[in-house]
Amino acid sequence: MIAQSALDKLAHVLGPKGFTTDAADIEPWLNDWRGLYHGKAAALLSPASTQEVQEVLRIANEEGLCVVPQGGNTSMVGGATPDDSGDMLILSTRRMNSIRALDPEANIVIAEAGVILANLHDAAREAGRRFPLTLGARGSATVGGLVSTNAGGTQVLRFGTMRKLVLGIEAVLPDGSLYEGLAALKKDNRGYDVTQLLIAAEGTLGVITAASLHLVPDVIDRAVAWVGVESPDQALELLRSMESASGDAIESFELIPASSLRLVLKHIADTRAPLETPHPWHVLIEYVRSQPTAPSPVEALEGLLAAEFEAGRLQDAALAASEAQANAFWKIRDSISAAERAHGPAMQHDISVPVDDMPRFIREASVEVERAFPGVWVNAYGHLGDGNVHFHVRAPEGTTDPEWRAKVGKKASGMVYDLVSAAGGSISAEHGIGQMKRDELGRLSSPARLAALRAIKSALDPKGIMNPGKLVP
Numbered sequence: 047m048i049a050q051s052a053l054d055k056l057a058h059v060l061g062p063k064g065f066t067t068d069a070a071d072i073e074p075w076l077n078d079w080r081g082l083y084h085g086k087a088a089a090l091l092s093p094a095s096t097q098e099v100q101e102v103l104r105i106a107n108e109e110g111l112c113v114v115p116q117g118g119n120t121s122m123v124g125g126a127t128p129d130d131s132g133d134m135l136i137l138s139t140r141r142m143n144s145i146r147a148l149d150p151e152a153n154i155v156i157a158e159a160g161v162i163l164a165n166l167h168d169a170a171r172e173a174g175r176r177f178p179l180t181l182g183a184r185g186s187a188t189v190g191g192l193v194s195t196n197a198g199g200t201q202v203l204r205f206g207t208m209r210k211l212v213l214g215i216e217a218v219l220p221d222g223s224l225y226e227g228l229a230a231l232k233k234d235n236r237g238y239d240v241t242q243l244l245i246a247a248e249g250t251l252g253v254i255t256a257a258s259l260h261l262v263p264d265v266i267d268r269a270v271a272w273v274g275v276e277s278p279d280q281a282l283e284l285l286r287s288m289e290s291a292s293g294d295a296i297e298s299f300e301l302i303p304a305s306s307l308r309l310v311l312k313h314i315a316d317t318r319a320p321l322e323t324p325h326p327w328h329v330l331i332e333y334v335r336s337q338p339t340a341p342s343p344v345e346a347l348e349g350l351l352a353a354e355f356e357a358g359r360l361q362d363a364a365l366a367a368s369e370a371q372a373n374a375f376w377k378i379r380d381s382i383s384a385a386e387r388a389h390g391p392a393m394q395h396d397i398s399v400p401v402d403d404m405p406r407f408i409r410e411a412s413v414e415v416e417r418a419f420p421g422v423w424v425n426a427y428g429h430l431g432d433g434n435v436h437f438h439v440r441a442p443e444g445t446t447d448p449e450w451r452a453k454v455g456k457k458a459s460g461m462v463y464d465l466v467s468a469a470g471g472s473i474s475a476e477h478g479i480g481q482m483k484r485d486e487l488g489r490l491s492s493p494a495r496l497a498a499l500r501a502i503k504s505a506l507d508p509k510g511i512m513n514p515g516k517l518v519p
Contacts, residue, residue, distance in 0.1 A: 047132075048109075052105065067090075087132065096255040099253050103220060117189075120183040120187045123482035126249070138160075139255070156257070159256060161189045164185045167184065173261075214229055218255060220508075250518060263337070269346070272328060272331075273330075273331060276361060284354055291350055300427070302330060302427050391445055395438065401430070414465065463490060503518045
């Protein structure tokens, strides 16, 4: 148990707004987003400044207290959930929610770790700029969490993951010292890149308190289309052809199977099928204009779709006639995860394979898994342009066994990860490793990778106080 004297020190540093041991206040933050992991915590710490984070980690380091950093608590892999010992402290960055600076001319914003993604979008838009990363949890996900997990989302095709959007980081290391790396330097050749090391570290090397982020010109207008195709192979052909004809105007190219559409229409209110006839696969395309001299997105996308239809690379298409209809198309894509959760048990796998191999992997891996585990069915969708597949193995229809995940699902996941490794892919594309995939990372990684991960963790966090049990096998 944590000594009362240590808790008293933390309470003194943080004050009543930043420190609580009240079980009711802590309870909402003890469960992960999917409801798969549940923990306990001795206290919830909510510092309001970088200096307070420094004091918290200095005390934690001296006392040997384990700290679990937490942003919006939207982790899909149990990455921000404490264990059930009750001896850990949750450090929430939600009170650190200021945008310190926004320079539209330099296309840079400095945001604290607790800034919610949707609020960052609004602030950038007011300045005529845009932060080009979005995802379904934008109303709760925070900057610190997005950086710590190297989040991706639906605009990776054009702008990349957080690694490409982060220009600098401010972070408190496990001993309470401050890493001051917010300067957005174009060139910096001082050896190891600590900023990049902290990205995707999942809070195991310190607490990110602020980040310098890259902005781009705001979108003037956009066109959104829902397209029916025969297969993932045809979708990839469509992507390559449209990219060649449009440059970087296509920002999103989402691959969606008929099974995902059915789940959304069944479980999510106010949704309807965009096309009148059924198709085995669908693609959601967004074409944008950020410069006044660029072609009209509606006219440009309409022309591209007509040409692709003539070439036989699509079966049918609906071009959104209004922003409301465009948002309705996107609601379908953004609701897949919620619809799946409402439908019943499944093993979710956020994986990546080489882009050109994604259609083959979806096709062949689905058959192999469904053959090996009779009754299960695979629902695979994702970001076709970056090889990210959300490969979900769903329990047989009508399954009510609460032990299905343990009895069948875990073995199915092991098979999926074996197939991913054989394809030269990654068992984690954008959600991180957390505690869900830690053992699999240890099983499938090369000795060199594991040695490097463990050496870095040991060097920066020798007492092992930062988010123990996550990421590093």
